[in-house]
Amino acid sequence: MGIHVIKIPDIGEGIAEVELVAWHVEPGDDIVEDQGLADVMTDKATVEIPSPVRGKVLALGGEIGQLMAVGSELIRIEVEGAGKASEAAKPAPVAVAPSPSRSSVSPSQPSPAGGRSEAPRAPEDKPIASPSVRRRAWELGVDLAQVPGSGTAGRITHADLDGAAAGAARIPQPKRASAMKSLGPGDIENIPVIGMRRKIAQKMQESKRHIPHFTYVEEVDVTEVEALRARLNAKKDRQRLTLLPFLMRAVVVALRDFPQLNAHFDDTAGVLKRHGAVHLGIATQTEAGLLVPVVHHAQDLDLWESATELARVAEGARSGKATREDLSGSTITITSLGALGGIVSTPIINHPEVAIVGVNRMVLRPVMRGGAVVARQMMNLSSSFDHRVVDGQVAAEFVQALRGLLEYPATLFIDAG
Structure with a gap:
């Protein structure tokens, strides 16, 4: 077994650092090639960083809200073979609106769908989908865990979501950001100012x-x-x-x-x-x-x-x-x-x-x-x-x-x- 290191990519336009706004994986997760790992923000755009390899997540290189220099270590993945320090994974298309959490992610431009044969997914496996698919699923109230994916490695596409939207399992919608939880007289809530x-x-x-x-x-x-x-x-x-x-x-x-x-x-x-x-x-x-x-x-x-x-x-x-x-x-x-x-x-x-x-x-x-x-x-x-x-x-x-x-x-x- 070896270790594959993925670095913050050079997104271009003279950008020297980005803000880490969302993780889509955790240490111990098994991941597949092209699976989204994290969202990073530059100016008013969000970019999804996909994995170029299959393996297991060993360590995350930063925390949500952290500013990270281009070329710095984003994530370590255990892979079969010798592994290597990766030239930064190719970022997914640019989008707007950063992710406030792992379960509510930023949209990006749709990824091309793969073959139409639906890849089965075990109940314990996390659904693989681009930020734009995740955001639409959140808006529609569709549980992605119940949607079979037809893309590479079972990735859920927009077409899969469209087909499942009418009869898919519905999930409770999270409260809007404006609906703050009530605090007691002695309570203090610290809210990080991150992302957008x-x-x-x-x-x-x-x-x-x-x-x-x-x-x-x-x-x-x-x-x-x-x-x-x-x-x-x-x-x-x-x-x-x-x-x-x-x-x-x-x-x-x-x-x-x-x-x-x-x-x-x-x-x-x-x-x-x-x-x-x-x-x-x-x-x-x-x-x-x-x-x-x-x-x-x-x-x-x-x-x-x-x-x-x-x-x-x-x-x-x-x-x-x-x-x-x-x-x-x-x-x-x-x-x-x-x-x-x-x-x-x-x-x-x-x-x-x-x-x-x-x-x-x-x-x-x-x-x-x-x-x-x-x-x-x-x-x-x-x-x-x-x-x-x-x-x-x-x-x-x-x-x-x-x-x-x-x-x-x-x-x-x-x-x-």
């Missing part, structure tokens, strides 16, 4: 430490744009529009006159990098935390194309199927809490951007118009700016431009001269 939550915390800290924020709030009468939205939604053959595509369009049009806000600020080099294309980040709440999927080249999209792309990237972020491209490259961000938007907020800029537009709750209330009190749909925009490169007057003029475009929605569709 750690990345979010680092990102927020970086933004607040480096960027001197200031927030400008303006009231907007959205009665006319809401009337237009209702009229367009009456056409049943088109995708239903929310207010966000109109706001996306307003940002694109307003940036024609304020291109310095569609930018990144490199404070190390002291350079403001303006972008010709508008890549709109859309802050999106997911089970893994707050992610910012990106609608690329928003300046080229009409309302319905914007709505379609917005729905695609937001759903990708929520389901864990977003690609690295979907989660990177934004040049300015929109954030909205919808009905929970409150009256005023102070959104944090998505570093290294220089502006973020926040949408507050829409309410029907009395407003003076033409000497009379009338009911109007009103909404506040709370927008934050990097005061190092954006003066207060410029910020105010930009928000006033957004206000004018939303209050007179016909101007959203006037091409630049």
